Amino acid sequence: MPLRYCFVTFLLLLLTRPLVAGEVVLSVVDAKSNAPLGARFYLHNSAGKTVHPFVEKTSYAKHGDPYWGGNEVFIAIPTSPATLKLPAGKYKLHVEHGKEYLPHDGELEVSEQSPTKLSVPLKRLFDMAALGWYSGDTHVHTPPQDLTVMQLAEDVNVAFPITAWARTKDEAPQGINRQPVPTKGEAKSIDARHLYWTLNTEYEIGDIAGENTALGALIVLGQRAPLTNKVPPVIQMIHDAQSQGAVVDLEKHGWAWSSMVIALDGIDSFPIANNRMWRKDPPFKNWGERPPASLKLTDDSAGWMQYVFQTYYAILNTGLVLPISGGTANGMMGVPLGYSRVYVHIDGPLTFEKWFAGFKAGRSFVTNGPMLLIEADGLRPGDHKQLAAGQSLPLKLKIKAGGTRPLQQVEVVVNGVVVKQIDATKQAADATGFQVWEVPVTIQGSSWLAVRCMEQPVEEIVQFAHTAPIYFDDPTRLLRPRKDQVDLLKSGLEGPMKRLEGKLSKQAWGEFEAARVRLNGMLTSD
Numbered sequence: 246m247p248l249r250y251c252f253v254t255f256l257l258l259l260l261t262r263p264l265v266a267g268e269v270v271l272s273v274v275d276a277k278s279n280a281p282l283g284a285r286f287y288l289h290n291s292a293g294k295t296v297h298p299f300v301e302k303t304s305y306a307k308h309g310d311p312y313w314g315g316n317e318v319f320i321a322i323p324t325s326p327a328t329l330k331l332p333a334g335k336y337k338l339h340v341e342h343g344k345e346y347l348p349h350d351g352e353l354e355v356s357e358q359s360p361t362k363l364s365v366p367l368k369r370l371f372d373m374a375a376l377g378w379y380s381g382d383t384h385v386h387t388p389p390q391d392l393t394v395m396q397l398a399e400d401v402n403v404a405f406p407i408t409a410w411a412r413t414k415d416e417a418p419q420g421i422n423r424q425p426v427p428t429k430g431e432a433k434s435i436d437a438r439h440l441y442w443t444l445n446t447e448y449e450i451g452d453i454a455g456e457n458t459a460l461g462a463l464i465v466l467g468q469r470a471p472l473t474n475k476v477p478p479v480i481q482m483i484h485d486a487q488s489q490g491a492v493v494d495l496e497k498h499g500w501a502w503s504s505m506v507i508a509l510d511g512i513d514s515f516p517i518a519n520n521r522m523w524r525k526d527p528p529f530k531n532w533g534e535r536p537p538a539s540l541k542l543t544d545d546s547a548g549w550m551q552y553v554f555q556t557y558y559a560i561l562n563t564g565l566v567l568p569i570s571g572g573t574a575n576g577m578m579g580v581p582l583g584y585s586r587v588y589v590h591i592d593g594p595l596t597f598e599k600w601f602a603g604f605k606a607g608r609s610f611v612t613n614g615p616m617l618l619i620e621a622d623g624l625r626p627g628d629h630k631q632l633a634a635g636q637s638l639p640l641k642l643k644i645k646a647g648g649t650r651p652l653q654q655v656e657v658v659v660n661g662v663v664v665k666q667i668d669a670t671k672q673a674a675d676a677t678g679f680q681v682w683e684v685p686v687t688i689q690g691s692s693w694l695a696v697r698c699m700e701q702p703v704e705e706i707v708q709f710a711h712t713a714p715i716y717f718d719d720p721t722r723l724l725r726p727r728k729d730q731v732d733l734l735k736s737g738l739e740g741p742m743k744r745l746e747g748k749l750s751k752q753a754w755g756e757f758e759a760a761r762v763r764l765n766g767m768l769t770s771d
Contacts, residue, residue, distance in 0.1 A: 267333040267355035269298070269363060272326040273340060276366035282346075283323045283397035284367075285581055287339040288331070288353070298331035319581065321398035333357045338365075343400030343583065344380070344612065345371040347649050370649060370678040371616050374438060378588045378618075379403060379595050381604065383466055383494055384520055384572025387582060388422060389433070389441065395575070396439045401583035403439075403600050405466050405572075409446040414453065414460075417473045418446045430468045432597035440597055444468040446486075447496070448476055453748050459533075460745075461500025463512075464572075466492040467601050477502070477753035483511045492605060494570050497521065498556045499533025501745065504737035507560055508760035514604070515557050517711050518571035518585035518611040520578055521549055525706070534737045539729065546707045554697070554711070556737075558661030559730035561693050561714060563767060564723070568607035568627070569713050585613045590625070603627075607713040614708025615648030616679070619696045619715075621686070626695070626713035634721040638688040645679040646698045650708065655698040657686060660724065669698065690722030731767050738764060 273284040288296040295318050320329075333355050340349040346367040355361055373380070381403035387395050389406050396404055409418035409426040420426045430444030449462040460477060469489045474482035479502065483493050492513040495503060497520070506512055521532075532549060540555060542548040560567055571587035573580045588610050589603040603609065607627035610617050621640040624630055632638060644667075646655055652669035665684050672680050686694065693714035700708040726734075742757050749757075 266357050267331060268360040269329045269331070269353065269355055270326050270360055271322075271329055272362075272364040273322075273342065274325065274364060274366050276368045279366075281325045282342050282367060283321070283394070283400070284325065284340050284342045284365075285319050285321045285398050286341070287319050289337045291335055296331060296336060298329040301328040301330070318579070321394050321581075323394040323397040328360075331355060338363075340365050340367065341581075342367050342398070344586070344614070344616070344649070345369060345373060345400065370647065373588060373616065374402070374595070376618075377590050377592060379438070379591060379600055380583060380586045380588050381405070381600065382572050382575065382583045382586050383514070383516070383570040384464055384496065384574050385441075385445075385582065386421075386574055386576030386578075388424075388576070389443065391576075392441050393435050393439075395582040396435055396441070399581055399583040401439070401586060402595060403589075403597065404441040404582070405445045405464075406441055406443075406576075407445055407447045407464070408443060409471060411446070411448045411476070412451065414450050414477060415475065417475055418448070418471065426471045429470060438595055440595070442467055442597060442601075444471065446472055448479070448482065449496075450476060453745065459501060461502040461506075461533075462496040463506070464494040464496050466494055466514075477749060478756050479506065479753075480509060480511055480756055487513070492601075494572075497533065498553065498737070501534065501741035502757075503534070504734050504764075505741075505757050505760040507565075507734065508738070508763045509756065510565060512567070514568045514570040515560065516570045516572060516585075517553055517557060518569075518587070518613050518709075519553065520572060520574035520580070520585070522546070522585050522613050523578075523580045523706070524584050524613075525579075534740055537729075537733060537736045540733070546705050547702070550707050550709060555661070555730075555733060558658070559726055559733050562661055562724055562726035562730055563734075564691075564725075566607070566716060568605060569609060569611050569711065570604075571611035571613075585611070587611045588616075610710055610712040612708075612710035614650065614700050615646055615652060615698055615710045617696060617698050617710035617712055618645040618679075619643065619712050621694065621715060624715045626715060629716045629718060632688070632691075632717055632719040634719065636719065638717065640686045640688060640694075642684050642686050642694075642696075644682045644684065644696055646710065647674050647679040648700050648708070648710075650700045650703070652680060653699050653701040655682065655696065657684060658695050658697060659686065659688070660692050661727075661730065670701075688717045690717075691719045691724040692717045693724070726767060731764060735764050 273282045336353045338353045379402040385406045411418040427444045434440045446465040450460040465486045468491045494514045495512045571585045575582040590608045591599040621642045655667040656663045657665035695714045697711040
């Protein structure tokens with residue numbers, strides 16, 4: 246963790262610790278069962294300013310990152326009740342517990358005379374685990390010793406804390422915060438529904454040849470043993486990670502090396518819900534490699550979302566079968582753990598092995614807001630259907646979507662084209678919290694099908710969900726990327742190559758050359 250980050254965090258906590266004048270015993274409970282819940286909460290005083298209470302040692306306080314985003318400062322508690330101390334007065338209170346409960350907004354009055362007791366009941370909208378769906382955050386910088394608090398507060402079932410990090414081209418991954426790299430990867434259980442994996446590595450290579458030319462970031466998830474590779478070149482590291490059963494996640498698609506790694510089939514998962522997607526407007530608009538102007542993307546959260554979508558669709562149309570991931574970089578950026586997350590479907594009780602296998606197989610959807618489930622004549626995300634030569638396959642697609650905020654639209658995507666669009670404002674949710682639709686879709690030739698939905702936006706922030714694809718294979722009609730999709734992938738390669746020429750080793754530059762040959766050789770069709 247950068248020294249400036251530690252200093253700013255310490256200074257913020259020192260300056261904002263209140264004069265102790267009143268005490269609040271806060272309980273957050275399930276509205277139906279009255280069972281205690283962990284929670285994330287925010288306090289604002291009568292002037293609208295964020296207040297940081299002192300939390301007794303029996304609980305745990307965790308603030309959002311003041312360096313990257315002081316607009317997102319929160320307290321997390323693993324279980325309630327929690328004892329808070331703060332000046333007497335009236336406050337506005339906002340409480341959340343993951344994606345499956347309705348948030349609570351209320352008022353809190355603190356007295357100097359006696360402890361204030363407040364019980365906040367949260368209404369559960371969805372019980373995804375009861376349906377076999379368990380959430381995960383695949384990009385975590387919160388240290389393992391704090392994950393009990395954060396996972397229980399956010400109801401993130403599986404987490405992958407970064408415990409090894411390489412920041413320059415001249416170093417192998419090092420431990421974090423003076424901690425050694427774990428000697429082996431293993432699952433650590435918090436309770437029956439929450440666990441984390443102990444060994445995960447981020448390669449985030451910045452300065453090249455004395456210039457601020459960031460190569461990019463990759464995340465290795467679920468390692469069995471530490472990696473010692475120095476990158477670039479990067480492909481050997483990827484092969485070494487994959488040989489031990491780990492997943493190499495792209496982290497984000499806008500880095501200098503992203504198109505190169507994609508073209509060489511070097512990634513195992515694509516982060517549709519990533520750490521540029523914040524609960525509040527991020528304090529930066531750094532997209533990395535810019536998309537072609539022909540895409541006409543707006544320079545905001547909605548534009549970034551579409552940039553992510555279009556890049557993923559271009560990759561799928563090259564024929565690559567690519568699962569999806571969701572992560573936040575919580576602990577490094579001012580966004581709650583699991584704000585962006587991936588839900589994976591498994592059978593039976595949660596184990597890491599079952600969850601990770603489902604993640605690799607693409608039995609999943611990602612979200613930074615709503616829930617989204619699909620089934621097409623028994624086929625679900627991650628499934629493959631073999632078609633007869635020239636077969637046209639009619640499907641009845643069932644869609645279930647819902648969230649804590651009203652939905653705006655649902656879209657069915659086939660081979661990167663929206664083939665059905667549903668106005669979700671015209672239908673109410675059923676007793677399970679979901680809105681349900683059945684729509685006909687016809688598949689012709691090798692194809693993939695996915696569904697995405699969006700909530701009604703608040704200011705600039707877009708909250709969405711996106712399923713992993715269902716794949717259809719016809720060997721007589723292969724899937725090919727459109728010319729504009731190849732151009733999109735090329736644009737992410739040609740600009741970096743101009744900047745990096747002469748600055749990389751022969752072997753590292755050879756990876757970019759090989760990727761250019763691969764992209765240029767792709768067949769296209771309009």
